[in-house]
Amino acid sequence: MKSIVVTGGSGKAGTAIIRELLAAGYAVLNADIVPPKEQLCHFMKADLTDMGSAVDVIRRAAGTIDRRRSPLGEADGVVHMAGIPAPSLAPDAQTYQNNMMSTHNVFSAATLFGLKRVVWASSETLYGLPMTRTPPAFAPITEEHPLSPESGYALAKLQCEQMAREMHRWNPGTTFIGLRISNIFEAADYAAIPSYQADIEPRKWNLWSWVDSRDVGLACRLALESSVAGAEAFTIAASDTLMTMPSRELMAKGFPGVPVKGNLAEHGTLLSIEKARRLLGFEPRHTWRK
Numbered sequence: 001m002k003s004i005v006v007t008g009g010s011g012k013a014g015t016a017i018i019r020e021l022l023a024a025g026y027a028v029l030n031a032d033i034v035p036p037k038e039q040l041c042h043f044m045k046a047d048l049t050d051m052g053s054a055v056d057v058i059r060r061a062a063g064t065i066d067r068r069r070s071p072l073g074e075a076d077g078v079v080h081m082a083g084i085p086a087p088s089l090a091p092d093a094q095t096y097q098n099n100m101m102s103t104h105n106v107f108s109a110a111t112l113f114g115l116k117r118v119v120w121a122s123s124e125t126l127y128g129l130p131m132t133r134t135p136p137a138f139a140p141i142t143e144e145h146p147l148s149p150e151s152g153y154a155l156a157k158l159q160c161e162q163m164a165r166e167m168h169r170w171n172p173g174t175t176f177i178g179l180r181i182s183n184i185f186e187a188a189d190y191a192a193i194p195s196y197q198a199d200i201e202p203r204k205w206n207l208w209s210w211v212d213s214r215d216v217g218l219a220c221r222l223a224l225e226s227s228v229a230g231a232e233a234f235t236i237a238a239s240d241t242l243m244t245m246p247s248r249e250l251m252a253k254g255f256p257g258v259p260v261k262g263n264l265a266e267h268g269t270l271l272s273i274e275k276a277r278r279l280l281g282f283e284p285r286h287t288w289r290k
Contacts, residue, residue, distance in 0.1 A: 003075045004224065005105055007048055008082030009023070009035040013184055013216045017031050020217030021224075025106055027278060029075070031057045032082060048082050049098055053113065054105035057079045061208065062113035063095040076164035079220050080106045084153070086123065092152035099156040107163060111171040119223040122161055122178035122233055124271060125154035131255070132207035138259045139251050140272035143180070143233055146180045161233055169229040177223040182211040182237035182271055190288045207270035208241040212286035222280040234276040239284045240267040 004021055009030030018040050021028050028041040034044060044060070045055040061075035083099040084090050090098070103120065110118050127141050128134030128148035137146055149155040161212045164176035172246045183206055196203055219236045241247055251258060267289075276282035 002060070002077075002224075003029070004079040005029045005031055005057065005075050005082045007046075007057075007102075008085075008121075009041075009043075011085065012186060012213055013085075013181070014081045015040070015181065016186075016213035016217040017081065017220045018217075020214070020221050021079075021136055024221055025222075029057075029061050048102040048105055048277065051105045051108070054102070054109045056213075058106070058109035058113050061215075062115065075115060077115050077119065077224055078110050080107060080118060080120035080225070080287070082106070085121075086152040087153040095142045096152035096156045099153065100159065103156075103160045104163060107167050107176070110168055111174050115174060117175045117177070117224055119179065120160070120164070122180045123154060123157040123165065124149060124180050124182045124206055124209065124235065124237070125149065125151065125199075126158055126161075126180060127271075129154070131207060132205055135205065135255055136258055137216050138261055139255070139270045140261070140264065140268070141207065141235070141270065142272045143235060143275055145173070151159050159271060161231075165231040175228065176232075177226070177228060178231075178233040179216075179219055179223065180233055181216055181236045182206065182209045182235070184213050185210050185288075186213050193242055193288050196242055200243065200245065200250060200254050203242055204250075208243050208250055209237045209269055209271045210242050210249075211237045212284065215284045218285060219276065219280065219282050222282055226280050228279055232279075234280060234282075235271050235273055236276060236282065237269050237271040237273055237284075238275065239269055239285055239289060240265070241269060242288070244266070274288045 008034040030043045031046045048054045084095045126147045134148045
């Protein structure tokens with residue numbers, strides 16, 4: 001049984017990730033500043049913006065947790081989801097500082113104790129969200145699309161991707177996989193989706209994209225288990241959009257003049273997940289259409 005630390009495991013994505021890992025036979029430690037609503041695994045309260053706390057979490061997980069008190073023996077990796085999860089939830093400077101420091105501390109502690117793999121939450125916002133301000137260069141957007149951070153949140157994610165590359169260069173034994181996660185929906189959120197259909201404008205900010213929290217859990221598990229090495233980034237989204245209007249028509253009406261490249265399913269996602277499909281084996285299991 002492999003052992004994984006999930007930071008931010010009390011949140012929407014973190015809870016789904018823990019469920020996915022437990023179902024696959026992993027031992028899991030949840031490190032978060034707030035307790036979970038449901039105790040799925042061992043919980044450790046920690047403010048990861050404090051370097052000492054981050055080191056303590058990883059140190060304990062890396063082999064010093066009492067097996068009589070915790071299901072975790074020696075951690076093999078960390079899934080880092082902790083942080084302010086979106087722009088505009090706090091002042092820009094606070095969001096930037098919080099997310100930069102927590103990520104730096106977790107990355108540093110993971111390399112200090114020799115964890116083999118760090119999977120972490122980057123963001124779709126790197127592509128220029130809201131797209132109403134920075135139109136896409138092309139669609140579907142791939143990982144090679146120009147990056148245009150438009151907020152302190154997105155800027156922190158961009159600089160954390162660079163941080164991952166440099167920390168891997170310093171510590172080649174640790175792989176860093178950043179997941180550029182789309183707007184996360186839980187099953188309870190599906191009921192609101194029909195209300196989006198009357199007007200394409202409100203959801204064009206991220207090309208009408210989304211992802212089920214359970215598929216975020218799947219993506220994290222696949223990233224942990226993959227043979228990908230180095231420091232890589234992958235877009236994680238559902239395979240379809242949130243709209244009943246076909247994707248090419250959405251682009252023609254919402255972003256006239258922006259080229260739509262390659263084969264595209266009728267309602268295919270406009271944030272390409274082809275790299276994740278190819279290298280991680282990621283195939284979303286959930287859609288609101290059924």
